[in-house]
Amino acid sequence: MRADATDMPEFSPRQNAVLEQALRLLVEGGEKALTTSGLARAANCSKESLYKWFGDREGLLAAMIAHQASKVRTFERSGERLTADLLRDHLELFARDLLEVLAGDVSLALNRLAIGQATREGSKLGKLLLEHGRRQIDRRAMALIDQGKRAGLLRFDNADAAYHTLYGLIVSDLHVRMLLGEPGLKDNARQAERAVAAFLMLHGTQKQSADALGVSAGR
Amino acid sequence: MRADATDMPEFSPRQNAVLEQALRLLVEGGEKALTTSGLARAANCSKESLYKWFGDREGLLAAMIAHQASKVRTFERSGERLTADLLRDHLELFARDLLEVLAGDVSLALNRLAIGQATREGSKLGKLLLEHGRRQIDRRAMALIDQGKRAGLLRFDNADAAYHTLYGLIVSDLHVRMLLGEPGLKDNARQAERAVAAFLMLHGTQKQSADALGVSAGR
DNA sequence: CCTTCTGCGTACCGTACGGTACGGTTCTGC
């Protein structure tokens, strides 16, 4: 995705390899394991090069976020005509992808890092993480529900509010719990189904069965 | 884990004052501002006393969590008969309280601290925070929706799942965003209204108007 | 008045970090 190519430094292969090692250290040992000396040792490079490439520690962290974001691409297939079933499928696929991304080791580690740095006044890393990591997935979902509305399958006034509803139904407090160290869900797919069913019940134009919501017997 | 009252060390007034200073430092400057020397200076006590009272740094952090949790008590008023309006009011009150708690400076700072410490293997602090900080509010909500079901006002199979739905509708990704340093909502009450309206639409037994959901014109 | 205990203030220790400097080695362009 070339878009917003402006603030993407595009690191060299060598630098990307170093960033990969940095992510590995971070995932395996948390922030305290990510030291300049440790990274230089793990990546077989010199500390001097680290400072030459990334400026200082914060620059390194920012580069790690950019590097990770550059690996996550979301495909925008917006061609086909939407049917109710197709919309549901796409929403569920989005929900599963979202849950999978949020539960990923690297995502959790980077979020922990940025949150640990943040204060009341805000956080440079936090902003970076939200912009780089979130924009893609937000765009994908917004495009999808917008398309659903244009196809007459969804109804809402505020697309942003509807998206936040969908997000909340999918994720609930799971993200924070995982950030705090709790294990993830056993079955992401089931959670995705239930969330999308609820979302369609709230914002769908066609009558929805409540079965998947767990409001009727048998499960 | 045994009874809840047992593992509450009940610190002395002096110690509570020190913990209060510790929370202040943490809120104002993040984890890096909470050093033993800094705390001793701010609280006019000696480092030796800190180690005598709390053992080590992790003990201090745990004590801070316990201290903060001991300040937040939720009242359980479960007497009265529920009507649909009353249930809605109580749910909205819960939603507003939840949003207010999550947006609190101390809550955010403690969550940032615990998340920053956490790794893949889990976190002692994270467990503590979830147990001490969350149990109260979880219980209150569970009691409420359980009561709603017994009164025939709500329907669901799995109370836990229903509660998570409610939680997700109320909070969405707001908690993580605030943890990352973004400002909170402008109007918690409005968010509470919309979340409860959606929840009642999903799990209420009486027909709900969709007005508050933003699916009809005019707002 | 004397003793004992608690706790404050300070000095101290070992360690480990972020960041810099330098000698030696490989790679690149001409």
Place this chain on the structure above:
DNA sequence: GCAGAACCGTACCGTACGGTACGCAGAAGG
């Protein structure tokens, strides 16, 4: 083949942390 850049490995510096030790002041109690 050579000059210069890029880079590695290591040593080094200042700092600040967690944790410990010690001297001294009050308060409690007899």
